[in-house]
Amino acid sequence: MFGAVTAFAATLSVGATKLGSGNATVTTCNASASVTYATAYSSTVPGYKVTTTPVTSAATCSGQAYKVTLTGSGNTSLAEVSGVLDASGNATPDFSASSIAAANITGVSLVITG
Amino acid sequence: MMNAGRKAAAVGALTLFALAAPSTAWGQGVANAPAKVSSAWTAVSTCGSLSGLGLSWTSTANVVTAVTLTTIPAACSGGSLSLTLVGAGNAALGSAGPVSVSGTSQTLSTITGSPTSTSVTGAYVSVVGP
Numbered sequence: 001m002f003g004a005v006t007a008f009a010a011t012l013s014v015g016a017t018k019l020g021s022g023n024a025t026v027t028t029c030n031a032s033a034s035v036t037y038a039t040a041y042s043s044t045v046p047g048y049k050v051t052t053t054p055v056t057s058a059a060t061c062s063g064q065a066y067k068v069t070l071t072g073s074g075n076t077s078l079a080e081v082s083g084v085l086d087a088s089g090n091a092t093p094d095f096s097a098s099s100i101a102a103a104n105i106t107g108v109s110l111v112i113t114g
Numbered sequence: 115m116m117n118a119g120r121k122a123a124a125v126g127a128l129t130l131f132a133l134a135a136p137s138t139a140w141g142q143g144v145a146n147a148p149a150k151v152s153s154a155w156t157a158v159s160t161c162g163s164l165s166g167l168g169l170s171w172t173s174t175a176n177v178v179t180a181v182t183l184t185t186i187p188a189a190c191s192g193g194s195l196s197l198t199l200v201g202a203g204n205a206a207l208g209s210a211g212p213v214s215v216s217g218t219s220q221t222l223s224t225i226t227g228s229p230t231s232t233s234v235t236g237a238y239v240s241v242v243g244p
Contacts, residue, residue, distance in 0.1 A: 028152040035156075039196065039240045046204035048196065048240035061152075071155075102240055109155040 029114055030058035030089065035068065039102050048102045050095045053081075057112065061089035064114035068093045070100055071107040078104065085112070162187025164239050173231040181210060182221045183239070190215045192244030197222060201233040208234075215241060 034056045039048040053068055067082040078100050081093035168184035181197060196211035208229030210222035 030152070033152075033154070037242050039242060041196075041198035041200075041206050041209065041238055041240075043200070043204045043206060046200065047238045048198075105158050107155055107157050109153070112152040114151075 029061035029064060029112060033057040033061075033110055033112070035108050035110060037102070040096075042099055045099060045101045050098075050100050050102055050105065052092050052094050052096070053108065055085070055091045055093065055110065057085060057089040059087065059089050061085050061112055061114065062087050064089075064112050066091055066093075066113075067109075067111045069109040069111075070095065070105050071109065072104045073106060075107065161190035161193055161241060161244065164190075164241065167239060169237050171231065171234075176231050178208060178225050178229045178231050178234065180221055180223045181225060181237075182219065184219045186215060186218045186220060188218055190241045190244070191217060193241040194243055195220070196240045198238045199225075199227075199229045199234045200236045200238065201229075202235060204236070212242075215244075 036054050036056075037050055038052045038054070040051045041047070042049040050070065053070070055066060055068060062085055064085050065082065066085055067080060069080045070078045072078045079095050079098035081095055083091055083093060085091050164187070166185055170182050170184075171178045172180040172182075178199065181199070183195075183197070186195075193215045194212040195215050196213075197209060198206050199208045201207045206227070208225050208227030210225050213220070213222060
């Protein structure tokens with residue numbers, strides 16, 4: 001499993017005669033999340049395409065925005081769906097309209113922002 | 115026997131990493147509650163190639179009533195398998211599943227759509243998990 005981690009420190013502007021100090025606590029609403037897949041046959045693919053990718057996180061992530069990206073060969077983005085996590089911290093992003101062949105998916109990314 | 119395609123997708127479990135979103139504090143203000151951002155990527159692994167599946171069927175009065183799959187990758191055991199029989203133009207004629215994969219050979223005895231055996235030109239298989 002690979003995760004790209006980037007942390008940006010909070011910027012603090014200090015005036016000539018004023019001094020401020022503080023720190024930003026970097027937290028996450030939950031340590032992990034899972035993504036599953038639902039598929040359906042499509043004659044236009046043809047083959048099985050991904051319909052939904054149910055996301056399960058935690059109630060502490062409730063109401064936060066999410067974005068799921070399905071990636072293929074060379075880490076190219078095949079499709080993205082975004083939305084808001086429900087009261088349980090779950091969601092069911094719908095990729096049906098994108099007609100992504102299940103066979104072409106090699107990775108999935110999830111971003112939760114709150 | 116007919117080769118069936120395609121493919122298995124596994125459940126992705128992601129470990130979330132916390133990111134601090136860019137935040138700006140002006141003057142004496144201090145950004146002590148930046149937006150929380152969690153991000154993770156995971157590979158979608160496959161339980162094995164399904165392109166080499168063996169497929170045969172039983173028909174009654176020219177209607178497919180059961181489909182037997184062989185050479186299912188052992189790693190797919192416990193996954194959720196769906197099958198679609200197709201005809202001309204890849205039109206779906208009938209389907210089975212989802213069912214739990216229980217071994218390297220499996221018979222699907224509930225086929226919807228009453229597909230005419232002489233019209234079937236191919237089959238597509240999907241396994242999600244395990």
